[in-house]
Amino acid sequence: MPQSDTTPSQTAAPPGPDELRTWLAVRVAEYTSYEGEIRPDVPFSDYGLTSIHALALCGDVEDRFGIEVDSTLMWDHDTVGALTSALVGSLDRR
DSSP states (O other): OOOOOOOOSSSSSSHHHHHHHHHHHHHHHHHHTOSSSOOOSSSSGGGGGOOHHHHHHHHHHHHHHOOOOTTHHHHHSSSSHHHHHHHHHHHHHO
């Protein structure tokens, strides 16, 4: 599994939607070994993201951004675009 940047950036300004979307797409590509473009409107399952990958990605988000993420978040928001929108609100409230 890919190494994550585990330094919480709680004191830094939260990432903007574009930066967060790019970060998430890179993580999905790394977990699934997908070599093409990770589009924001394509379900994670279409890239082969498993429940184990999803839990690991939730942990990556928690570690990287210093927020608590419910383990079902990725299934409730099953695309990079939807997950980005959900996380932007959480990051703005931290």
